[in-house]
Amino acid sequence: IHVKHENHNPTGAFKIRGGLNLIASLSDGERRRGVITASTGNHGQSIAFASLLAGVSCIVAVPKDNNPQKNAKMRAFGATVVEQGKDFDEAREWVEREAEASGRRYVHSANEPLLIAGVGTYALEIFEELPEPDVIFVPIGGGSGACGCSIARTGLGRKTRIIGVQAVEADAFTRSWRGPERVVAAQTATFAEGLATRHTFDLTFGILKRELYDIVTLTEAELEEGVRLALRATQNLAEGAGAASLMAAVKMRDQLDGSKVVCVMTGGNLNMSALQRIIA
CATH class of the missing domain: 3.40.50.1100 (Rossmann fold)
Known part of the structure; x- marks a missing residue:
């Protein structure tokens, strides 16, 4: 084995690879508007870390009672962490509504080729x-x-x-x-x-x-x-x-x-x- x-x-996880690739590919307009995503932690850390390096505003929605260590690391990377819903999927649904209202680039944790x-x-x-x-x-x-x-x-x-x-x-x-x-x-x-x-x-x-x-x-x-x-x-x-x-x-x-x-x-x-x- x-x-x-x-x-x-x-960030302590493989997800950082995807976050760096996606944030590096944002248009100028997307960079100005910022990004928003939902995560239980590792995806959120990747987007927060990459956004910090690129100077992009980042919001991450997490479920209530999420892993506190992961929440703390996302905040340390400069993200605004918002607790929404009882689980990942409820946090994701909130993000989809918020992205439409705010104009931020919604970064889905899975449906993203980049x-x-x-x-x-x-x-x-x-x-x-x-x-x-x-x-x-x-x-x-x-x-x-x-x-x-x-x-x-x-x-x-x-x-x-x-x-x-x-x-x-x-x-x-x-x-x-x-x-x-x-x-x-x-x-x-x-x-x-x-x-x-x-x-x-x-x-x-x-x-x-x-x-x-x-x-x-x-x-x-x-x-x-x-x-x-x-x-x-x-x-x-x-x-x-x-x-x-x-x-x-x-x-x-x-x-x-x-x-x-x-x-x-x-x-x-x-x-x-x-x-x-x-x-x-």
Whole structure:
């Protein structure tokens, strides 16, 4: 097993790649009007960090009771953080209304080709170092990371199987991908906020419906064990979503015997109260 450490990026997550690419591509008018987005943290940090570098005003809507460490980092990067709704999707719906009223450039966390192109650069680094991995495990929330990886794989002509990882308690994408129609969940109940979406999104779902090999779902106990496993095996602090790929590989180990496997550790921004509970 090889681990791709995106948790060592400046914001502690892979999302920074997409934020830098998108903000660098804004028109002069968009820069003047500023940007607005919704996030549970890592996407918001990426847009806030890139906006800070570019001198662009940034608003990030987060759910109530969001990870306080992620909120603090977004504020440290100069963003105005606004609490809206009980979960990511309610925060996103507020942002869509606010963007229309204010004229700010709405940055969707998934339906953005420039975000996907940016985050996909992590996959180019994987294939540069390991030209022919058999399997890459990638956690799926909105799906941009898995899309970037899949597009890079296909563009390079590799045969690597891309396997997504979701939480059992936030599996709308999994049920949509496996079923005849797309599903909207009534709620999510996972501590791994990077996986906590109730909806699928047009751009990422369309790509992954075509490109993804399979999906593994993890219980909350398995996600917590993934965090402990990351600490023991890699000496890295991973958030729930960031450790999910490693735990998925362990769960599927009997099917992977002899395979060259890559697990993408997408982020390390774990809520300290969650860490205390998990390692107690």
